[in-house]
Amino acid sequence: MMTLNRMFRVCVSRSLLVFSLALMPISLFAATPLDINTATASQFAAVMSGVGLKKAEAIIAYRDANGRFDSIEQLSSVKGIGAGLLARNKDLIQVVNEEETTN
Numbered sequence: 001m002m003t004l005n006r007m008f009r010v011c012v013s014r015s016l017l018v019f020s021l022a023l024m025p026i027s028l029f030a031a032t033p034l035d036i037n038t039a040t041a042s043q044f045a046a047v048m049s050g051v052g053l054k055k056a057e058a059i060i061a062y063r064d065a066n067g068r069f070d071s072i073e074q075l076s077s078v079k080g081i082g083a084g085l086l087a088r089n090k091d092l093i094q095v096v097n098e099e100e101t102t103n
Contacts, residue, residue: 033094036075037068048089055080069095 034047036059044056051059055078062078063069072093075081 033092035096036072036093037063037095039093047092048085049092050085050088051081068098071095 034043036044039047041053041056041060044051044059045053048056058080059075059078066077069075072086072090072095075086075093076083
């Protein structure tokens with residue numbers, strides 16, 4: 001028969017396991033910066049702090065109208081994206097050169 005202490009430890013360890021598995025996709029996704037030239041609106045909203053679906057859709061619309069981004073800083077041309085938001089997210093996003101994706 002399990003003691004109360006052992007039952008508590010088992011419950012805590014299993015809860016931590018479930019919690020860590022639930023966060024795994026987020027941590028794996030965040031490990032590789034998001035390519036702003038290929039990301040979907042839902043990916044932008046999920047990864048970038050301060051970017052909801054509306055801003056994410058504005059980024060996609062800007063990219064569709066103006067072509068690929070040459071730099072992360074070019075995102076500031078999108079309405080609602082400022083220097084502070086870019087600074088907060090600079091480690092989460094990147095621009096992948098077209099040559100890198102075709103090789």
